Amino acid sequence: MIDPISGFSKLSKHEKIEWLHSTYLKDSENAYQILEQYWNQDQQLQKLHEEFTENTLSNYYLPFGLAPNFLINDYRYAIPMAIEESSVIAAASKAAKFWGKHGGFKAEVLGTKKIGQVHFLFHGKKEKLFAFFEEVKPVLLKAVQPLVKNMEKRGGGVLNLEVRDKTEELEGYYQLHCTFETKDSMGANFINSCLERFAETFQEAAKENSAFSNTEKEIEVIMSILSNYVPECLVRAEVSCPVEQLADHHLSGQELADKFLQAIRIAEIEPYRAVTHNKGIMNGIDAVVLATGNDFRAVEAGIHAYASRNGRYSSLSHAEVENGIFRFWMEIPLALGTVGGLTGLHPLSRVALEILQRPSAEDLMKIVAVAGLAQNFAAVRSLITTGIQQGHMKMHLMNILNQLKATPEEKEALTKYFKKHNVSHSAVEEQLKLLRS
Numbered sequence: 242m243i244d245p246i247s248g249f250s251k252l253s254k255h256e257k258i259e260w261l262h263s264t265y266l267k268d269s270e271n272a273y274q275i276l277e278q279y280w281n282q283d284q285q286l287q288k289l290h291e292e293f294t295e296n297t298l299s300n301y302y303l304p305f306g307l308a309p310n311f312l313i314n315d316y317r318y319a320i321p322m323a324i325e326e327s328s329v330i331a332a333a334s335k336a337a338k339f340w341g342k343h344g345g346f347k348a349e350v351l352g353t354k355k356i357g358q359v360h361f362l363f364h365g366k367k368e369k370l371f372a373f374f375e376e377v378k379p380v381l382l383k384a385v386q387p388l389v390k391n392m393e394k395r396g397g398g399v400l401n402l403e404v405r406d407k408t409e410e411l412e413g414y415y416q417l418h419c420t421f422e423t424k425d426s427m428g429a430n431f432i433n434s435c436l437e438r439f440a441e442t443f444q445e446a447a448k449e450n451s452a453f454s455n456t457e458k459e460i461e462v463i464m465s466i467l468s469n470y471v472p473e474c475l476v477r478a479e480v481s482c483p484v485e486q487l488a489d490h491h492l493s494g495q496e497l498a499d500k501f502l503q504a505i506r507i508a509e510i511e512p513y514r515a516v517t518h519n520k521g522i523m524n525g526i527d528a529v530v531l532a533t534g535n536d537f538r539a540v541e542a543g544i545h546a547y548a549s550r551n552g553r554y555s556s557l558s559h560a561e562v563e564n565g566i567f568r569f570w571m572e573i574p575l576a577l578g579t580v581g582g583l584t585g586l587h588p589l590s591r592v593a594l595e596i597l598q599r600p601s602a603e604d605l606m607k608i609v610a611v612a613g614l615a616q617n618f619a620a621v622r623s624l625i626t627t628g629i630q631q632g633h634m635k636m637h638l639m640n641i642l643n644q645l646k647a648t649p650e651e652k653e654a655l656t657k658y659f660k661k662h663n664v665s666h667s668a669v670e671e672q673l674k675l676l677r678s
Contacts, residue, residue: 246260254297258276279300286588303325304325305322305323306321306330307321307322307330308320310337311345311612312337312340312341314348314607315345321529321532321597322532323528324531327640329525329528329616332616333619337615339618344481346480347479348479349477350607351476352474353474353603354400354421354471355432356418356420356421356470356471357432357433357435357465358416358418359464359465360416360462360463361414361417361460361461362463363413365454365457370415373452374403376450378402381402381446384439388434389435392424392426395425397422397423397428398421400420402439404418417439417443420473425579425601426578426580426602427539428578429536429582436465437465440465444460444462447459469542471543471576472550473574474574474575474576474606475572475574476574478607478611479570480569481566481567483566484565484566497622497625498562498567500625501567502562505558509556512555515548515555515556516554518558518617519556519557523544523613524620525612525613526573526575526612526613526616532589532590534582534586534587535578535605539576540575557573559571569614571610575606577605579599579600579604638664641670645670651673651676651677659672
C-alpha cells in the first residue's frame with residue numbers, strides 16, 4: 242500500500258519527479274529523462290507553461306499543423322490545427338481544395354447568447370417568489386454594474402434575467418436563468434462573477450423582504466455557474482454545388498450524391514453511427530479550438546448536448562439534393578473567444594490567431610464550424626467510395642514505422658512499397674522483417 246503524500250504541491254519540479262520515480266516509476270529506465278526532455282530550454286517560456294496549471298512535471302506536445310486553401314465567405318484562410326490523429330489535416334485540406342473550386346464555404350453566425358444559472362431551493366409559495374423576483378430584479382442588475390460596465394462598453398453585458406420553476410423535476414428547485422453577451426471573450430470568468438453577485442444579492446434581499454415568512458426568507462443557493470450548453474450561440478456552415486460536379490473516378494455525381502445522402506440519413510437516425518459521425522466533425526473542430534487556446538472540453542460538451550436536443554443523439558450535419566443542387570450543411574453551438582484566457586497567453590495560440598488574421602469571436606466561430614464540416618465531408622466521401630482505411634492507414638504508416646523503430650532508409654523503402662499495397666500493422670511488420678533479412 243502506497244502512503245499518501247502531504248505537501249506535494251509545495252515540492253519543486255525536480256522533487257515532484259523524484260517522488261514519482263521512487264513511488265510509481267521504480268521499474269522505468271528513462272521516465273525521468275523523457276519528462277526532462279520536453280522542458281523548454283527557454284526558462285521564461287517554461288515558467289509560463291508551468292503556470293498554466295498545477296503540479297507541472299513537463300510539457301505534453303501535440304503537432305501544430307496547417308490546412309490551407311479554405312475559401313470561406315470569399316476570403317481564403319489557412320487554418321491552424323493542433324492534433325495527433327493521422328489524416329485529419331490531410332482530409333480537411335483535401336475537402337478545402339475541392340470546395341475551393343466549387344464556390345467555397347458559406348458561414349454565418351445565428352446567435353451569440355451565452356447562459357449562466359443560479360441554482361437555488363425555495364420551499365415557500367411560488368407566487369411570493371415570482372413577485373419578489375420582479376421587485377428585486379433592478380437591484381440584482383444594479384449589483385453587477387461594476388462587473389459589467391467594461392463589457393457593456395464593448396457591446397456586451399447581461400441580456401436577460403428570469404426565474405425558472407423546476408419544482409416538477411426536483412422539490413423546491415428554482416433557477417435564476419441569465420443570458421449574456423460576451424463579445425470577443427469566451428466569458429466564463431465574467432459570467433461566473435456576475436452569477437455569484439446575483440446569488441449573494443438575491444439571498445440578502447430575501448432576508449429583508451417583509452412579504453416572506455421566516456422560513457421563506459431562507460433561499461438556499463446550491464451553486465452559481467455558467468452553462469456550456471449554448472443553443473443560442475449558434476453558427477451555420479454550408480457548401481453546395483450542382484450534383485454532376487461531385488463526380489470522381491469512383492462514382493458519378495448522381496451516384497455519389499445518392500450514397501452521401503443515405504450515409505447522412507443513417508447518421509441522423511442511428512445513434513451508434515451518429516457518435517462516430519460526429520466524432521469526425523469534432524476532429525476538425527477540436528483541432529482548431531485547441532490551436533487557438535480555446536476550451537475544447539466545453540465545446541465538446543455543448544455540441545454533443547445539442548446533438549441530443551430532440552431526445553435522441555443524432556447527426557450534426559445534414560444533406561439534400563434539390564433541383565439538381567447538392568447541399569451539405571451544419572448548425573452547431575460554439576462559445577469561443579479571441580481575447581482573454583489562454584488565447585493571449587500561449588505563444589502558439591497567439592500565432593494561430595495571427596495566421597487567421599486576428600479574427601473576432603464570430604469570425605472564429607465560422608472558421609471552426611467550416612473546419613468541422615470539411616472534415617465530415619472528407620470522411621463521408623471516403624466511407625462511401627474507397628473506405629476509410631485506405632487513406633487513414635496510408636497516413637498512419639509513419640506511426641507504425643516509428644513504433645517498429647525503422648531507420649530513415651527503411652522508412653523510405655517501405656513508404657514506396659505501401660503506395661501500391663494495403664497498410665496494416667502486421668503487413669508493415671512483415672515487410673520490415675523481409676527488408677531487414
